[in-house]
Amino acid sequence: MQIKKTTPLGAEVSDIDLSNVLTESDHNLIKEAFLDNLVLIFKNQKLTPQNLLMAASVWGSPQQHPVFKGLEEHPEIIKIENFGAKYHTNAHWHSDVTFEKEPPDATILYAIDVPSVGGNTLFANQYLAYDSLEDQLKEKLENLVAVNTNKSVIFLAGADPSLQKSVNHPVFRTHPETGKKALFVTQAFVERIEGLTDKESGEILIKLYSQASHERFRYEHKWHNGDMVVWDNRCVQHFAVHDHGDKTRTLHRITVSGSKPY
Numbered sequence: 001m002q003i004k005k006t007t008p009l010g011a012e013v014s015d016i017d018l019s020n021v022l023t024e025s026d027h028n029l030i031k032e033a034f035l036d037n038l039v040l041i042f043k044n045q046k047l048t049p050q051n052l053l054m055a056a057s058v059w060g061s062p063q064q065h066p067v068f069k070g071l072e073e074h075p076e077i078i079k080i081e082n083f084g085a086k087y088h089t090n091a092h093w094h095s096d097v098t099f100e101k102e103p104p105d106a107t108i109l110y111a112i113d114v115p116s117v118g119g120n121t122l123f124a125n126q127y128l129a130y131d132s133l134e135d136q137l138k139e140k141l142e143n144l145v146a147v148n149t150n151k152s153v154i155f156l157a158g159a160d161p162s163l164q165k166s167v168n169h170p171v172f173r174t175h176p177e178t179g180k181k182a183l184f185v186t187q188a189f190v191e192r193i194e195g196l197t198d199k200e201s202g203e204i205l206i207k208l209y210s211q212a213s214h215e216r217f218r219y220e221h222k223w224h225n226g227d228m229v230v231w232d233n234r235c236v237q238h239f240a241v242h243d244h245g246d247k248t249r250t251l252h253r254i255t256v257s258g259s260k261p262y
């Protein structure tokens with residue numbers, strides 16, 4: 001197994017077949033590389049839904065999505081398809097499912113049939129986004145929480161509006177495994193910062209969103225069929241670019257269990 005890092009986040013892991021059961025040493029190396037690099041890329045994989053579930057379990061227990069329905073036989077796997085630019089549900093900066101009390105630690109995407117051009121996914125390092133904020137703003141927001149809501153997902157899924165809910169999470173999250181702090185507000189799901197006026201909350205959020213998605217913190221992934229990519233939702237935000245019109249873009253997606261952010 002080889003690990004080739006990219007900056008400012010991401011690493012390609014090669015010479016490994018994820019359809020096999022991993023040895024303990026490979027398992028540990030992968031977990032370590034994950035915490036160091038935040039996004040891992042495994043190319044040229046051939047994974048059945050069962051293989052994908054087994055591979056995903058390296059990062060936690062696969063979960064069912066609270067809103068989107070999974071595959072009939074494997075409800076933990078969501079099929080991501082291109083429904084055209086009108087339903088570009090993932091073309092916004094976010095960390096997955098932060099409107100839950102315990103958002104997933106990691107997300108795994110596996111490319112089944114992706115366009116030769118377009119449909120890239122952008123990833124941004126939220127440790128760096130936090131580290132390079134001004135000290136004054138860090139101090140001001142240190143113990144504040146933001147309201148995360150599922151409104152946009154309910155709307156896009158055409159789900160029952162009575163399922164709308166919100167939960168408070170810290171503006172800065174401490175990663176439970178690395179102990180490092182990361183920016184944890186997302187343009188997709190955060191409504192406001194508690195304890196500030198609407199005006200101030202709005203102004204600060206605009207600044208934080210621009211910080212979270214800044215180009216100097218990004219890795220852009222160009223998909224090929226057979227790519228499996230996993231990222232750490234505790235310290236990464238992502239954005240699925242919709243620039244491929246109606247071209248087929250099909251991936252399988254799994255999220256794994258997480259814990260309450262602090």
Ligand SMILES: [Fe+2]
Nearest residue numbers: 090095096238
């Ligand atoms: Fe996502």
